[in-house]
Amino acid sequence: MKTPVPDYLLEIRDLCSTGADGHLADYIPELAAVDPDRFAVAACTMDGVVYTAGDADAEFTIQSMSKPFAYALALRDRGIEAVLEKVAVEPSGDAFNQISLERISGRPRNPMINIGAITTHTLVGPVGATEDERDEALAAGLSSFAGRRLEVDAAVMNSELRTAFRNRAMANLVRASGIIEDDPDEAVRGYTRQCAYRVTVRDLAVMAVTLATGGINPVTRERVVSAPVARQVLAVMATCGMYDAAGDWMSTVGIPAKSGVSGGIFGALPGQVGLGVFSPRLDDHGHSVEGVRTFERLSRDLELHLMNTTVTEVEAVRSVRFDEITGRRTFRLQGPMTFASAEQVLRQLAEIPPGDGEVTLDLSRVSSVNASARRMLLESMRRLSLDGHPVGLADPGRRLPDPDLGDGSRPVTRRAAR
Amino acid sequence: MKTPVPDYLLEIRDLCSTGADGHLADYIPELAAVDPDRFAVAACTMDGVVYTAGDADAEFTIQSMSKPFAYALALRDRGIEAVLEKVAVEPSGDAFNQISLERISGRPRNPMINIGAITTHTLVGPVGATEDERDEALAAGLSSFAGRRLEVDAAVMNSELRTAFRNRAMANLVRASGIIEDDPDEAVRGYTRQCAYRVTVRDLAVMAVTLATGGINPVTRERVVSAPVARQVLAVMATCGMYDAAGDWMSTVGIPAKSGVSGGIFGALPGQVGLGVFSPRLDDHGHSVEGVRTFERLSRDLELHLMNTTVTEVEAVRSVRFDEITGRRTFRLQGPMTFASAEQVLRQLAEIPPGDGEVTLDLSRVSSVNASARRMLLESMRRLSLDGHPVGLADPGRRLPDPDLGDGSRPVTRRAAR
Amino acid sequence: MKTPVPDYLLEIRDLCSTGADGHLADYIPELAAVDPDRFAVAACTMDGVVYTAGDADAEFTIQSMSKPFAYALALRDRGIEAVLEKVAVEPSGDAFNQISLERISGRPRNPMINIGAITTHTLVGPVGATEDERDEALAAGLSSFAGRRLEVDAAVMNSELRTAFRNRAMANLVRASGIIEDDPDEAVRGYTRQCAYRVTVRDLAVMAVTLATGGINPVTRERVVSAPVARQVLAVMATCGMYDAAGDWMSTVGIPAKSGVSGGIFGALPGQVGLGVFSPRLDDHGHSVEGVRTFERLSRDLELHLMNTTVTEVEAVRSVRFDEITGRRTFRLQGPMTFASAEQVLRQLAEIPPGDGEVTLDLSRVSSVNASARRMLLESMRRLSLDGHPVGLADPGRRLPDPDLGDGSRPVTRRAAR
């Protein structure tokens, strides 16, 4: 059998093809010369499998899609607090090239608009890095996200630099107010270079999923950034990634995303998938016409939306068996254990009548246990033990390692029920 | 055993108690007279169990926390498109009482700021409803969300009305631009009444979880709004609920939420939980000081954050058994089936070598199958069948009802593996 | 001989007739029903002579042209400082109906935009006046400016009130921030009444010249407001009268002015003339198309511009005669004596060689002496006297009454030279 997933992508791509709607970016000749009919889609799973449709290896420049990754690198290199001192995280209600500064602090409103992205760029690499060192830190970081060495498109970079007046204005503004301490010309040069890395939709999907996994590139297995950093980046993409259409995007698509003027859009749904699309015709907001349609369709057809309410509708307790002979109760749990599912378990444990019969938790069908659920399960086992119940644990997959009951004792190891 | 969940809430409440920080709202005497030391927390699970800590039955007025629910009712009564024509869904970057209108359309920027909420209020109930009919539609709708009949605090309502000059200004503004067609005085009176319903943290938790479930009140089992409406409300709360601190809230808390000047905050994490907090001392943004701290703690300690990346880290295929005698392969699936988990399944199915051995999917440990996963599973079974494999299905829980293979045939029913 | 002045007005009116350019205000039926071809001009001199061209007795509503006069009455009744506490005097760069409030004080930016005019309206009459008393104070005041009893057009007033949502919004806003203490509905009703007085271009010219004279209606000889009040009103008209086109108007016309949506414009050039125009077709800014053209033409052809640099190019000392027999020097002065002209006089007096010859100032050709010039002339006479010169004064017109030389002595009275 051939997996139908690529066919789904191809079908969605074809459904979202609009023909000649939109227009190419034309402010530099390199972008205006792109084949307007190119259209590719890629998805990368949490374990690193990439599906594609269309010309998935065609390269284009990353442009504004570099912003979330540079933000991630700055957070990694300087810490979340230090970066927040320089760049806020509020949606501005403004277009990407507006001069949106907080009234009192002078901070750019968020790292997704240009003035915030230029500021963020200067925070990549260690304090005191030279321009070359920062460029290399960025190159290495972006490449780690992508899982291959990315290269700069020098022609695009040079073209952009020739007309980068507005970005130069912004760099001088944040320099004037002391937000950045770098030479504004260096900042613009470095930022323009950052935007000129060549990527494919395959790269975008891998880069995206590296955020969705919490910072680990599932293809190379490299941890690129920490989970808190990935979470921060996703949160900012969710509220600020689509500029002045952030609310509309959250309603209709619901996937933290970022677009670039080259025609790319990538999206990362936490814990689920990374997505990349490329189609160079742009709408009036500068987003890829077909890219937006593709994301709307992916969200609807594949039910990929942050606000989906059905994802984890799990009955956490699959069954309870009472052995009349031994008096042992076995609770077979299933699915991922989170606060919500662990709460279901605890509620049923609370109904056990007083007595001395053993209570065993069978975790053999549990797929994962997060820190909150772990605390809850251990606490309930401790309480059962205090109530006089011997406590057993069947955990062949070691979902609950090191199960200390609080007094140093441990539950009796039991076999999984069948 | 007593479930430790209430103890967790109590512990968090105590940890978040700040003593005398903040100040009571004092623009009307009724709010200024509240006991400043009250502090209660409630959580409601997806199946309707409510946990509380503190004085969970003390009433306070719902104030701005009514906005998402009135928005839900307007969406239900007029349809999403019709409401979007009147009120946009973009974060405004402005405080709650700012006059944030879109430049060209004149639409209020979103339904969470006052001018958008007043507009939204006029869209509750059928077209042409009288003021009384609209009031009753709201009363009935809010009560359905709460699962009990809510009552208006007439003293608060009358006090608010006496100084509602700013809201009256806004109602006249949207009337002037033709956004609303109602009498502005009626709109303000109705909106003020909407804000004066008395609720408890228990109510808030139930109302919240009714959004988190996709519109069904899990206590009364009543469907209050449709899933798309609930999703729309949650999306708007995520980007606009905390006004000009929306981005910060998404970063640090990550739970779609709404606060009110009476000191309440409620939050709804889709598919997971509904939360309510009440503590009347406010910070400079008008949010409950202890309420904000509580939400930060709940998000961190219970790992309740939209951007959590670990929630669904499931291995969807628990095991594959090959019966050498019959040549049957049995794939035991587990956890919720979504696009992401179904993709894992399909990938393994795709590796089956050509041949005529039966392939059976064992869904006995699958907790749910969403529409996207259903389509994928059926399509893969159809392809296996076309490849010559007999296809079997073990689905004691009927997670995949009516499993048509495309040509009218169905898989062979098998028993669940053990 | 018939004076050619009316012919000049007629000629200008005909030159500025544009035919069908522009459109009638149509937000109320009464304005939309006006004959669009009406076009009248009036000018009133400093001594109260009115010239007109076109249908000078046709009435129309005063609309926004009431704002400077209501401002004058508020300044008169409450004092300049008290009014400044409520309404600033800065150009806002905004259109007439924008909500332009100062960020910190909350004051409307100026009394010429609607929100400032509504606030100003509430300051007419004594503190604590009832609505009726304020209406009567306004009626009496406007009538004093016009020199005849003005009447309200009740049909227009009632039509305006039916759709005065935006003004009602503004009244509620300034009430909300404590800028006004009146009931907002009363304020809007009173302001709408203020805008509905019927006037003619003749009235406008007389009202305007009453500001240009420093507050005295030259027709009735009534002092309506004090000179400082008139100056304040003219200053505010100069910077704020034409809303967001104030700078352009100052450049091209240079006459403090105010327009109304009924199609009228009036202008007041301090010390020179009052002007009124009426032609109901409006441009996109809501100014009368032909009215604007007429003012441009009047400014250019009649050299009526605040920045004209040639007006007072006077040689203040017409001649100096030295009588060889008596040794007396007679300085014949001419024109108005201001700082600039008095300075010329003093400079020549300073060249008188030491000695005991008499110095006589002949003021017989001096048209006026302002306070500054008076001080300068008296001081120079005192110094001449101290230097040993007998001092004479020929002042048949009593331009310099009570000419005390500082020590109680007075100059010798001389006859005017011939």
Next chain:
Amino acid sequence: MKTPVPDYLLEIRDLCSTGADGHLADYIPELAAVDPDRFAVAACTMDGVVYTAGDADAEFTIQSMSKPFAYALALRDRGIEAVLEKVAVEPSGDAFNQISLERISGRPRNPMINIGAITTHTLVGPVGATEDERDEALAAGLSSFAGRRLEVDAAVMNSELRTAFRNRAMANLVRASGIIEDDPDEAVRGYTRQCAYRVTVRDLAVMAVTLATGGINPVTRERVVSAPVARQVLAVMATCGMYDAAGDWMSTVGIPAKSGVSGGIFGALPGQVGLGVFSPRLDDHGHSVEGVRTFERLSRDLELHLMNTTVTEVEAVRSVRFDEITGRRTFRLQGPMTFASAEQVLRQLAEIPPGDGEVTLDLSRVSSVNASARRMLLESMRRLSLDGHPVGLADPGRRLPDPDLGDGSRPVTRRAAR
């Protein structure tokens, strides 16, 4: 006798001395090192006499006071229309360093704020001028206004350049939108040089009066700019010169003016006087504390205010004599003849009964006749002639040269009355 004018200036200076109020500009060391107690005043008359008080020859940098003069030179070199295409003339309501651009055109709001001044700077000199040529055009132009060769303070210029980030931002912004076509770095360097010319209060007074005269430097007798250019500059100073305090300044001072961060303020009252003040301590708006007080005092004490209504209160017809023998009527006119005064004359001429008696206008006491008055006087003489009156003219000062009565005939020449 010594003229008391310098004593007046000294008295005003002393009255306005505040001691230690305000603070020195300290963003560059050169400004922070100035003696804070320096305080000088100068006034220049329409015929070029300069009065001073204090250290009138101490030099300071011209800073923002260069803006009106650079604007004048740009208007001269490119024409008013061409400059208006690049820079608007509306007050912005913003501080001097705000990025105030018109929404649609992208034009800076006016030439007095920095972004408009940088744009204006690039328009000095002929199209296509090199940076050096433009610098020289500016040097020559500013020097012509001052009547002496002005020099650049290189230390100040270099200090300013080192921290000119905000100005560089603005230059890049107007370059980005195509408003300027120059290299932004060149524009900032040239503009910074423009602001670094050294001047004295004496220079300021002469430069100011050169605007007040309509463009002629009364000391050197050089015409620097045309009268329409001078009028345009004065108009823009009146509405935009004092930034966000323009309206307040117009009310309380009423003299078109401009201040600089070095502590200077100059003002030009059209047709009357040029004024310069220097005192380096600044208020929070960046205006000289003592300078502002001095201007308020000069305006009040010397009655120098655009809105003064008493200046030209002239009785234009001094007397009418009827010679019973010859039947001749002689109208003796006096003062400057403008529209307003000529109108008075015409009105009296219109009262002459029909008949054949000669009518003579005696202009011997008339100080000036503007174009509008000339047209009116000639037309009335023509009409009298048509009515059958012989017309005479006594005009020893040739105020009305070439008095054609329309049909080629001329009035009879008469002697001035005595």
